Amino acid sequence: MMINIPAQPYNYELPNLSNVALVIIDMQRDFLEPGGFGAALGNDVSRLRSIVPVLKQLLITFRQLNLPIIYTIEGHKSDLSDCPPSKIHRGNCQLKIGDIGPLGRILVLGEPGNAIIPELEPLPGEIIINKPGKGAFYNTDLPDKLSEQKITHLIFTGVTTEVCVQTTMREANDRGFECLLIEDATESYFPEFKQATIEMIRSQGGIVGWTTKAENLLQVLQ
Numbered sequence: 556m557m558i559n560i561p562a563q564p565y566n567y568e569l570p571n572l573s574n575v576a577l578v579i580i581d582m583q584r585d586f587l588e589p590g591g592f593g594a595a596l597g598n599d600v601s602r603l604r605s606i607v608p609v610l611k612q613l614l615i616t617f618r619q620l621n622l623p624i625i626y627t628i629e630g631h632k633s634d635l636s637d638c639p640p641s642k643i644h645r646g647n648c649q650l651k652i653g654d655i656g657p658l659g660r661i662l663v664l665g666e667p668g669n670a671i672i673p674e675l676e677p678l679p680g681e682i683i684i685n686k687p688g689k690g691a692f693y694n695t696d697l698p699d700k701l702s703e704q705k706i707t708h709l710i711f712t713g714v715t716t717e718v719c720v721q722t723t724m725r726e727a728n729d730r731g732f733e734c735l736l737i738e739d740a741t742e743s744y745f746p747e748f749k750q751a752t753i754e755m756i757r758s759q760g761g762i763v764g765w766t767t768k769a770e771n772l773l774q775v776l777q
């Protein structure tokens with residue numbers, strides 16, 4: 556039975572609930588807490604927290620329905636062999652990727668700052684994709700995980716809207732996935748960039764995908 560979710564630029568259709576996954580992009584301490592990578596880049600990290608309650612609600616609902624949940628984490632191996640020098644030096648920051656900061660080594664996998672924030676902590680069995688880039692398809696096993704579970708529809712959330720969320724959604728769209736961005740479950744350090752991203756994604760008849768508010772999805776799932 557087709558499930559219709561009110562969205563822009565028109566209804567988002569789920570053929571059934573067995574091919575959909577919730578994707579939670581980079582909700583890690585690095586981007587949401589002082590002393591991490593986001594702060595090292597010069598950002599006010601506090602505004603990203605606003606989406607946590609909505610994201611938690613989505614997480615609870617997907618867990619109740621036993622639907623797949625995929626978390627991504629942006630981070631690098633401890634020897635930085637998967638981090639191009641261009642990325643290390645970009646921004647001319649005092650604290651660079653791999654340097655020791657208040658939350659451990661900046662943007663290095665397994666460091667305290669690299670962990671998902673406690674409110675959204677993954678449960679055993681939920682998929683975690685460590686990614687070296689902004690997009691979650693580059694140099695990861697995400698494509699394998701999606702095809703293993705026959706997932707065709709991706710619900711996007713997380714941070715930041717115009718960087719890792721948008722990059723991943725564009726990558727997914729090119730690979731044939733039907734993508735829905737949850738407007739109140741994604742956030743940016745720059746409100747105007749978040750708004751522009753939402754509008755460009757759904758422009759031209761949904762050139763990259765659809766956008767909607769969480770309640771529109773939750774109402775049909777609950």
Ligand code: TIU
Nearest residue numbers: 581629714715718719720
């Ligand atoms: N800087 C910024 O806005 N974002 C990132 O570096 N990574 C993610 O978006 N996760």
